[in-house]
Amino acid sequence: MKIQNYGVNKVNPYQNQSLKTEKLKKSTVNMADQIEISSAAKDLQGIKSYSTDRAERIGQIKEQVESGNYKVDANKLASDLLRYYRK
Secondary structure, rough: OOOOOOOOOOOOHHHHHHHEEEEEHHHOOOOOOOOOHHHHHHHHHHHHHHHHHHHHHHHHHHHHHHOOOOOOOOOHHHHHHHHHOOO
């Protein structure tokens, strides 16, 4: 008795899988890493100048405290404290 396969194609699943992986490798080889810097991060890059200005201001205050010429504005201090704790 002879059996014939009607409607069944000769399919090799292992060969199909290897073809898919080769296509995937070819498509991923062309990809490259990219980086995008947000505008907020670009703004933060300007902080270097801020830190130098702050260091200068701290140096001035330090000198005034050491010489005894540093005066605290009580009204400004009180308003800043109120604003801080009312948030």
